Amino acid sequence: MSEIAIQRHGLMLVLSSPSGAGKTTLSRLLLEADENISMSVSVTTRAPREGEVDGRDYFFKSTEEFGLMRNRGELLEHAKVFDNYYGTPSAPVNEALAKGRDVLFDIDWQGTQQLMETANQHLVKVFIMPPSGQELEKRLTKRALDPPEVVAARMDKAWNEISHYTDYEYIIINDVVEESMKKLRSILRAERLKRERQIGLANFVRGLQQTL
Numbered sequence: 001m002s003e004i005a006i007q008r009h010g011l012m013l014v015l016s017s018p019s020g021a022g023k024t025t026l027s028r029l030l031l032e033a034d035e036n037i038s039m040s041v042s043v044t045t046r047a048p049r050e051g052e053v054d055g056r057d058y059f060f061k062s063t064e065e066f067g068l069m070r071n072r073g074e075l076l077e078h079a080k081v082f083d084n085y086y087g088t089p090s091a092p093v094n095e096a097l098a099k100g101r102d103v104l105f106d107i108d109w110q111g112t113q114q115l116m117e118t119a120n121q122h123l124v125k126v127f128i129m130p131p132s133g134q135e136l137e138k139r140l141t142k143r144a145l146d147p148p149e150v151v152a153a154r155m156d157k158a159w160n161e162i163s164h165y166t167d168y169e170y171i172i173i174n175d176v177v178e179e180s181m182k183k184l185r186s187i188l189r190a191e192r193l194k195r196e197r198q199i200g201l202a203n204f205v206r207g208l209q210q211t212l
C-alpha cells in the first residue's frame with residue numbers, strides 16, 4: 001500500500017536533561033530507528049572524551065575559533081556549560097529543515113531558551129528526567145569517563161538543569177530505556193502530523209476539492 005506523501009517542514013526536536021539521565025542513549029537509539037531525523041553536531045571548546053570523534057560527537061574547537069564562529073553569526077544558539085562553550089552551527093540545521101528532515105538537538109536549557117526566541121514554531125521540547133538522584137549518580141559513575149571531581153560537579157549542577165523543566169512541553173522520566181523510546185517516538189509521530197508542519201497540505205486539499 002503506498003502512502004500519500006505530503007511535503008513537510010522539518011521540526012527541531014530538543015532533548016535536554018542533566019548529564020547522565022540517559023539522553024545520549026535515547027538520542028542514539030532514535031537516530032538508529034528513524035531515518036528522517038539527524039543529529040545536530042555542536043561545536044565545543046571542551047576536550048574530547050575517550051572514544052569521541054571530531055565531526056561526529058562534536059566539532060572540537062579552540063576558544064578563539066569558537067569566538068569567531070559566534071561573532072560571524074554562524075551559531076543558532078550558544079551557551080557556557082561547565083566552564084566550556086557549546087554552540088549549534090546554523091547552516092546544517094537550516095538545510096535539513098528546508099528539505100523536510102527533522103533535526104535532533106542535545107542542548108541545555110540556555111540553548112533551548114534561545115531557540116524559543118528565534119525558532120519556536122519549529123521546536124518540540126522534551127526534557128529527560130532521571131528516576132532518582134541515586135540512579136543519576138550511579139549512571140555518572142558507571143560511565144567512568146570523567147574523574148570523580150567531574151562527576152561530583154555534574155551532580156551539583158543536575159538541579160540547575162532540572163529546575164528548568166517547565167520550559168519543556170514533554171517530560172520523560174527515563175527509568176526503562178525501551179519505554180522511554182516508545183514515548184519519544186510517539187511524541188515525534190504526533191508532532192509530525194501537526195497541520196502547520198505539513199506545508200504541502202494546501203496543494204493536497206486543492207486537489208481533493210476538485211475530486212469532490
Ligand code: 5GP
Nearest residue numbers: 042078079081086087088106107108110111
Ligand atoms: P557534555 O560535555 O556532557 O557533552 O555536554 C554538557 C552539556 O552541554 C549537556 O547538557 C549538553 O546538552 C549541553 N550541550 C551540548 N551541546 C550544546 C550546544 O550546542 N548548545 C547548548 N546550549 N548546550 C549544549
